[in-house]
Amino acid sequence: MPQKQIALLTALAMIAFAGNSLLCRVALVHTGIDAATFTSIRLLAGALVLWLIVSVKRDRAGPAGSWTSAFALFAYAACFSFAYVSLSAATGALLLFGAVQTTMIGFGLWKGERLRGQQLAGLMLAVAGLLGLLLPGLSAPPPAAAALMLSAGVAWGVYSLRAKGAADPTRITAGNFVRAVPFAIALSAVMVARHSGDAAGIGLAIASGALASGVGYAVWYTALRGLNATTAATVQLSVPVLAAFGGIIFLGEAITLRLLLTSIAILGGIALITLAPRSAKA
Template sequence: MIQPKILLLTSLAMVAFAGNSLLCRAALRDTAIDPASFTTVRLVSGALMLWLLVAVRQSTPFPRGGSWWSALALFVYAAGFSFAYGGLTAAMGALLLFGAVQVTMIGVGIVRGDRPGGTQWLGLVVAFSGLVGLLLPGLSAPPLASSAFMILAGVAWGIYSLRGKGAGEPTLATAGNFLRSVPMALLLIPVMTSSIELDQDGLLLAVASGALASGLGYAVWYTVVPQLRSASAATIQLSVPVIAAVGGVLLLGEPLTVRLVVAGAAVLGGIALVILSRKG
């Protein structure tokens, strides 16, 4: 049984992860900030928060962890995430992201020789069918370009997560990766000069996404992960798209369509089958 303190911290981490979707969607829908600026401010503020946490904990001026390849994956995730939310609801984006992350990680495992059993194959088929159903043309279908950006973000995050296994102390590695991603994000500014727009509300939402939902969220999550079984940790993350959907409806006034509910149930249910069929 999970201890109350661990349960509370885990819940806070999941709310933080879902909060990234809500903050990004709110910023790009309701303020003047553009995706490139949001990405840059998010990564810079996340890097500063993680650097501060590491400096306080480790008494070191620079986190000795992470790698440039992982930082590149982090940057691609963050940029794809921001550019996607110009056309997706918070719930739709979170579901596409989560589905792409899990399919990527499971797919890499299969390529490396981790052969799924019958129940796991069933779960994969159900989850993939849910993603396909979500993207099929129709009145409630998400924009193709936005969907492609979010799927790219999910693939990048899946790669980032896989590279993070065995990369040393997670918070140190994450801080190092965020710091390395900053110059990559700054390159977006001259490339997107013609579309750069900033306002106070958008900047505040981007800082909250980077410093709180990302920086503090990851720090809390990596604190509790060692206390959870691997299957439990993976299953708990199924709550993120659900929290994002509820938050989108209650806080952003977004619609909850039949397509999203049915496809979401298929994606999350299929992934749950895969996770719960594993050992550990």
């Protein structure tokens, strides 16, 4: 695949991932849709689009996946939606990204990987940034919403670890989206008393599931074929930055000094880890 095409696909995927934060935030703050309904429609739309993509590829095996991964996907999507009722787009994306990377790095350490000096310094810097963001203060995010977004990040980290090394990630993701839909519908049924929705909210949920999630993941997996692991990890540092700029431009959100400094710490720390040579297991 030509490098220009890889770069274009990578950029589109990062925009799509950041777009999920913006679409969810706009829907839950500026329309009448509730978080559970948003989650259900998002997962359903994503499942339909990914199923169509797999079908167009004429893959006789059809969607794959597992119920365990599907539940992790659902947990991520649900916590993500409920967290964005109270979090800004930038803060939510930063907490999510930090939790995802911390979960995956922590799993590597548990499996026996060891961090070199640069990686250890990066981990300490990233953790310090997360703690600094969560410390009480006027600009601190609401504790419950922050906990939900951190939980979303852990769930997505688990999902990513389970999908690591998959031969056909698009087909597996399609199957997981399909399996995640019943969990989302069950959540909506439990919270039926709080159900609400309007055309604008439903449209944003469909866009989040079909475009930012379904098409976004398919584009990303295509781009990954031309990226090495370090590059793939590094380019994802752009997602919280894109979400922050999107929040400023489209939602009128303000970037506080705390958010700016902790963003530098978290993203800089993760960059130190991903850009350092991998060490062997102990």
